[in-house]
Amino acid sequence: MGQLNAVLLHCRGGFEKECAAEITERCASVGVYGYPQFEPSQGYVIFKCYQPGDAEQLMQSLPFERLIFTRQWFACLPQISDLPTGDRVTPMLEWARQLPQAAELMVEVADTTEGRELQGFARKFGSALSQGLRREGLLLPRKQRSDWRWHLFVLDGKTFWFGATRVRNSSPLAMGIRRLKFPKDAPSRSTLKLEEAWLHFLRGKQQQEKLVPGMTAVDLGAAPGGWTWQLVRKDMHVIAVDNGPMNDDLMETGQVEHRREDAFTFAPPKPVDWLVCDVVDKPVRVTELMLQWALNGWCREAMFNLKLPMKKRFDEVESCLAHLEEQLHLAGVGYRLQAKQLYHDREEITCWLSLTS
Incomplete structure (x- = not known):
C-alpha cells in the first residue's frame, strides 16, 4: 500500500x-x-x-x-x-x-x-x-x-x-452533497434545510420511528412556514410560533395553530414530540433556548440551527455544543447530539438533539 x-x-x-x-x-x-x-x-x-x-x-x-x-x-x-x-x-x-x-x-x-x-x-x-x-x-x-x-x-x-x-x-x-428538489408549493427555500437534516441524521428505521403521523411539533420562528410545511407533510400537528404571517395554504390544512408570540418566551401547553427552530439570533442564545426545552421536558426530539458569527465560528460552535452537553449531563438527562453544516445551510450549522430520558 x-x-x-x-x-x-x-x-x-x-x-x-x-x-x-x-x-x-x-x-x-x-x-x-x-x-x-x-x-x-x-x-x-x-x-x-x-x-x-x-x-x-x-x-x-x-x-x-x-x-x-x-x-x-x-x-x-x-x-x-x-x-x-x-x-x-x-x-x-x-x-x-x-x-x-x-x-x-x-x-x-x-x-x-x-x-x-x-x-x-x-x-x-x-x-x-x-x-x-x-x-x-x-x-x-x-x-x-x-x-x-x-x-x-x-x-x-x-x-x-x-x-x-x-x-x-x-x-x-x-x-x-445531498441535492434536493425544491417543492413548488413550499412557502420558502428554507424547507430544504429540514428535509436534508432528517435525511442526514435519521438513518434506516429511525425515520419511521421518529417521524410518525399524528405526532405533535412546535416550530419556533416559523414564518412563513418552510419548516412547518415539512412537519405538516409528515402529518404532524404543529404550533407555529412567530409574530410574522404564516403561509395561507399551510393554515388551511387544519394542522397548524399559529401563535403570534416571541419564540424565546413561548412555552408549550404540553410536551411535544418535535421541536424545530430556525430562529435568526446569536448561537449562544439559541443554545440556551434549546437547553430550556430539554431540561423542562418540553420535547423529545429537537432540530435546530445555530447561525454563526463572522469571526471565530469554530470556537463558537465548540463552546455552544460543549455547554449544551455539560448542562444536560449535570441534570442527568440522557441524550444524543449531532451537528453538521449541511449543503442547504449557509452561515449556520444544523443540530439534532434526541432526548432519551
Missing part, C-alpha cells in the same frame, strides 16, 4: 478555516498530528500528516460523524500532476496499485464555480479510468463488498488527488 500521508476534506466554500481548525483538533484527539493547507473559498482542505500511514489510521479511528464542517473526506496519495494529455489513464493505473482494494470509484470536484466547470471532464475521465481499472482487475466487481471506496478529486485536466476512504466512515454521497 502506498503512503497515504494526507487527507482531503470537502467543505462549504468560505469555511475552509473552520474545517481546518476542526480536523486539526479532532486528529490530535486520536493521536494523529499534522498541519492543514488551504486557500480561501477553494471548497476543500488538505491535512498533511507528519507520520506516514497516519491518514489511513485516521479513516479508521476518527468517526466521520464527529466532523461538523467536513462534507466528505478521504486519505490520499501525493498530488498527481502533469499527466500526459494523450493518455492519462495508464499512469493512474500505477497509482491505483498503491491503494487498498475497493469496488467503487467516486469522482469529485470542488463545490465552486471552477469546480462545476470541470464536471463534464471529470465524468468522462472517471468513466474511462473506471473501465481501465476494472480491465486490469484493480477495481473489484461492482457487487463485491469492500471496506474501502476510491476517490478521484479533479483539480484540472492534469492535476488530481487520488485516494481512499472507509465506506462505513464517510458520506455515501459524492462531495458529501
Whole structure:
C-alpha cells in the first residue's frame, strides 16, 4: 500500500478555516498530528500528516460523524500532476496499485464555480479510468463488498488527488452533497434545510420511528412556514410560533395553530414530540433556548440551527455544543447530539438533539 500521508476534506466554500481548525483538533484527539493547507473559498482542505500511514489510521479511528464542517473526506496519495494529455489513464493505473482494494470509484470536484466547470471532464475521465481499472482487475466487481471506496478529486485536466476512504466512515454521497428538489408549493427555500437534516441524521428505521403521523411539533420562528410545511407533510400537528404571517395554504390544512408570540418566551401547553427552530439570533442564545426545552421536558426530539458569527465560528460552535452537553449531563438527562453544516445551510450549522430520558 502506498503512503497515504494526507487527507482531503470537502467543505462549504468560505469555511475552509473552520474545517481546518476542526480536523486539526479532532486528529490530535486520536493521536494523529499534522498541519492543514488551504486557500480561501477553494471548497476543500488538505491535512498533511507528519507520520506516514497516519491518514489511513485516521479513516479508521476518527468517526466521520464527529466532523461538523467536513462534507466528505478521504486519505490520499501525493498530488498527481502533469499527466500526459494523450493518455492519462495508464499512469493512474500505477497509482491505483498503491491503494487498498475497493469496488467503487467516486469522482469529485470542488463545490465552486471552477469546480462545476470541470464536471463534464471529470465524468468522462472517471468513466474511462473506471473501465481501465476494472480491465486490469484493480477495481473489484461492482457487487463485491469492500471496506474501502476510491476517490478521484479533479483539480484540472492534469492535476488530481487520488485516494481512499472507509465506506462505513464517510458520506455515501459524492462531495458529501445531498441535492434536493425544491417543492413548488413550499412557502420558502428554507424547507430544504429540514428535509436534508432528517435525511442526514435519521438513518434506516429511525425515520419511521421518529417521524410518525399524528405526532405533535412546535416550530419556533416559523414564518412563513418552510419548516412547518415539512412537519405538516409528515402529518404532524404543529404550533407555529412567530409574530410574522404564516403561509395561507399551510393554515388551511387544519394542522397548524399559529401563535403570534416571541419564540424565546413561548412555552408549550404540553410536551411535544418535535421541536424545530430556525430562529435568526446569536448561537449562544439559541443554545440556551434549546437547553430550556430539554431540561423542562418540553420535547423529545429537537432540530435546530445555530447561525454563526463572522469571526471565530469554530470556537463558537465548540463552546455552544460543549455547554449544551455539560448542562444536560449535570441534570442527568440522557441524550444524543449531532451537528453538521449541511449543503442547504449557509452561515449556520444544523443540530439534532434526541432526548432519551
